[in-house]
Amino acid sequence: MVNKTLATCREAVASVFDGATILLGGFGDPGLPGQLLEALREQGAKNLSIVHNGSGGGTHALGGLIHDGRVRKLTASFPSHPGNTSFQDLYMKGQIDLELVPQGTLAERIRSAGAGLGGFFTPTAAGTELAAGKETRVIDGRDYIFEKPLHADFAFVRAYRGDRLGNLNYRMAMRNFNVPMATAAKFVVAEIDELVPVGAIDPEDVHTPGIFVDHVVEVVRHPKYLEITTEGR
């Protein structure tokens, strides 16, 4: 019997190696796998390359991982979290690399990787500073730039319900980057609120089919991750 469940976040992050590239889902708190991140922080792997929309704040979750000096590179669309952050400190000291990617391009590059494509042309950023060094092409009279797929070693996502086959269901605005990220890494782990029996998620309500997922871990939602954040877009 296929059983993708793991008992703890610790087991789920055990195989993360130094220098790994990790897709980290979530946008704000919804869909952020905060407890996998805390487990990763304890696990100790370093020189990580993290792909996430933002850079996190405070000293928990992603902010904590960056604070601990464990991240060598961040690929993000909005790392400019208001206020002083660990990311800002390290970035100003030249101790962390940043690849800044427009949000839609970031999502599409991840989807492209998961879908087995070799890249795509997007109009976004054509002719701007963020297109510097990128291949450009005029297609049907419009300027486009070429963007490559963004593959990763690991993806950590958060969903609402999951089953032992890895099927995931998200509530409300939790899908965000989680849906494409779950398709684009060699090893995909989902932190879920509730492990349900196979069949409890209606076939029409499976947002990430189990084919994409290696493991699910049920966690108790920590109130810390429910705080209202003030992070900008």
Next chain:
Amino acid sequence: MVNKTLATCREAVASVFDGATILLGGFGDPGLPGQLLEALREQGAKNLSIVHNGSGGGTHALGGLIHDGRVRKLTASFPSHPGNTSFQDLYMKGQIDLELVPQGTLAERIRSAGAGLGGFFTPTAAGTELAAGKETRVIDGRDYIFEKPLHADFAFVRAYRGDRLGNLNYRMAMRNFNVPMATAAKFVVAEIDELVPVGAIDPEDVHTPGIFVDHVVEVVRHPKYLEITTEGR
């Protein structure tokens, strides 16, 4: 008050013009907008360019439209419907053009159009007869071919439930090409089984948000479209 409902399929197809390109959803019967097609057949527009997975059989729906000589070009992945068909007759006589596209490439080209992209590189068909004349590129050691987005003037799709805002919900295997097609045409009409009040479709169950849809038409499902077909893939 926004109201995208139309009373009849006749109104829904009224603006189709000679030479129009039409995305036609469905795979087999599920998701095929059969009554919009019958209305289109009565409407009379000709020299149509139709994009659909297959070529239809018999003399109703797409088969009927082709039978009537109204289609000048078919873009499809599997037009080789078993048995003699109107498409086969016209194709053998050189009276209808065929653009043969692998099924996944067809779906992705349509999605690419709806997503505002300029095209993508896919490994599918690289080095085969279907890549003849296409740009090729080696990306990270693998051969890819370039495929352009497939835009259209009209998209006709079929959904299960819909509301006056154009939100659509599909049952089971109805989503198929309908989801991407609803994003890729200038004018999008959905044939639906049931018009429901706004809010009746849960936000998490909207598979095609109303932003993509121009009109919905409620129809009574005709038993003719429930016949078991023997069309191959």
Next chain:
Amino acid sequence: MSLTRDGIAYRVARDLPEGSYVNLGIGIPTLVSEYIPPDREVFFHSENGILGMGGLAKPGEEDPDLVNAGKQYVTLLPGASVFDHPTSFAMIRGGHVTHAVLGALEVAANGDMANWRTPGEKVPGVGGAMDLAFGVHNILVTMMHVTNKGKPKILNKCTLPLTAPRCVKHIYTNMAVIEVTPEGLVLREFAPGMDPKIVQSHTEAPLRVAANCREMDIPAAFQVVHATA
């Protein structure tokens, strides 16, 4: 007199047509949703995967899984939908979102816009700004007409890195409503008590005055004495 921030939002809200699909940036744009006439249906889109967004959630009624692009807890209106990032940006880049109301640091006479790199910022961030500026047909800029130091923000040419070239269609400020046309900027309306000459004196780029240019019709509550006018 000039408009308050809410006044600018109020003025933009009047121009969003029935059935439009609108993305609101942070700052003044966020206020726009408050001023949609009650008999008009406008659908608000949020980059993180929401269409049909309602107002902010009341304290104590927040849904922890439902924030807007500014990470504020929001509500949904009947007929709303939720989806993933690729779908959300397909809506933006594919031209399905009909209007975006964005803040800007600079706008040029040809519609060039700069709003993603702030002078002196430590860490750059672009978010969804470029996708919106490139993908949405009607880019409506809301901003104060001049900087805190009184310098024009509507320029002959942007000095900051561009978000997108030639993307802005209309500019709404505390002083004026300006249309970007292929022939340059056209002054459509000015704040109550102002006139075209005053607006031009705060604008680097030349303004053509529309034949039907008029004083804005805006409630007194949205007007303030303008410090620099």
Next chain:
Amino acid sequence: MSLTRDGIAYRVARDLPEGSYVNLGIGIPTLVSEYIPPDREVFFHSENGILGMGGLAKPGEEDPDLVNAGKQYVTLLPGASVFDHPTSFAMIRGGHVTHAVLGALEVAANGDMANWRTPGEKVPGVGGAMDLAFGVHNILVTMMHVTNKGKPKILNKCTLPLTAPRCVKHIYTNMAVIEVTPEGLVLREFAPGMDPKIVQSHTEAPLRVAANCREMDIPAAFQVVHATA
């Protein structure tokens, strides 16, 4: 003796591992799902947007909105999911579907496969064949070992237009199980009553006989007297 069509399907089914995600082509491959051992979980994928497909629907119990890629009415197993075409082909092209069992007209010694253009066909059709052949790591071919006219289908070089180059990993026929390796074809098993020489005599491409090559372990019900052997 050689295997029936069901025998070929039975033999393939034994090799699909627990937890595999499998796409079945039409013809012999369709039969494979019948022979998965009951204690083994294998998930069947259908191009038109189904994962976790069960068997064919019983007459009178068809769901009009649920067909497989062959347009037959099917059922879903618990844990199934449905999705759209772009997602379905992301599963295929992205390498998430682990196995595809496909019919073929010709397979070459290097793993080249031809299965999309039939000689003499009037209208060409490719369907999802190329996406599968290019995207899925384990391409398992099932076919009769020779044509109706007794000619080999396992060739030094394909004569028909390729579906994909170097894609086949294993070939299952009524006579043999053959592995495609970088060094050429390796005979792993032969049908009961056959031997490596007989198999080679029906195969154009040279076969190396594996050190542990053996007679297939297959129930008698799946064996028939082979006309050409």
